[in-house]
Amino acid sequence: MPQNPATEVLRYTAFSADPRGGNPAGVVLDASGLDAAAMLAVAAELGYSESAFLTGRYEPDGAAPATGRGYAIRYFSPKAEVPFCGHATVATALALAERDGPGELVFSTSAGPVPVTVVREGGELRATLTSVEPHVARIAPDDLAEALAALDWPAADLDPALPPRIAYAGARHLVLAAATRERLADLSYDFARLEALMHRLDLTTVQLVWRAAPDVFHVRDPFPVGGVVEDPATGAAAAAFGAYLRTEGLAPDSAVLTLHQGEDMGRPGTLTVELRAGDPRVRVSGTGTRIDA
Missing domain, CATH: 3.10.310.10 (Diaminopimelate Epimerase; Chain A, domain 1)
Structure with a gap:
């Protein structure tokens, strides 16, 4: 896959607890070393409808979550960057929750900040995103x-x-x-x-x-x-x-x-x-x- 060898690409499905259901997404929790062309290449190689890339930390003015868990995020389909992707946001939030524990997150997208809450219900993680104003x-x-x-x-x-x-x-x-x-x-x-x-x-x-x-x-x-x-x-x-x-x-x-x-x-x-x-x-x-x- 065309990427830095240190770049780890995770695969998650969103909106189903069964890996055979829902919508699969690529998730890169540290894409700080990737430019847009490299991110697009990863997304194209994976072939999922979208993949998400965390490019750095994000500290919203007056709106930081209590945990300080804010991240800048970008989304790529196999053909182009997209402004926002819900299932890849959920997938990324679940990946972070598995690594760091459930809680409050904020993602800085090109469409605006998107808060996400992850909780554990009956042994399963569940993520809820709040959209920008529609x-x-x-x-x-x-x-x-x-x-x-x-x-x-x-x-x-x-x-x-x-x-x-x-x-x-x-x-x-x-x-x-x-x-x-x-x-x-x-x-x-x-x-x-x-x-x-x-x-x-x-x-x-x-x-x-x-x-x-x-x-x-x-x-x-x-x-x-x-x-x-x-x-x-x-x-x-x-x-x-x-x-x-x-x-x-x-x-x-x-x-x-x-x-x-x-x-x-x-x-x-x-x-x-x-x-x-x-x-x-x-x-x-x-x-x-x-x-x-």
């Missing part, structure tokens, strides 16, 4: 038509109760809701066409969802801009989706939502999304575990 915007009709054409989804297959939107909670995601579970399960899209649209709209993933119950959703995330067909469990998109539901009046100001992702890929994972009244930020939590190399 926002939601409409998508132009022509861009929506292009997205549906790239996915080969007829407009009639959309759920009219969940309107298409672009949601942000550290990265931008196009939210499209399928009317049926069968529509969500049948994913075969034009990789190059969707990638081109996503670059033009500065999207990180497309968040495809199906509502199984008012607070339970099944989701999938095409990720061609990252060089992979689909992301197995997407914390950044989950945060953006929580903000979307609240903004559109589809969830109460205080709510706990369950997102199931990865089932159609054979890597099932569960993401818990929490909305709190009076706080625009979104909390996303899940378990994880180390993957043996």
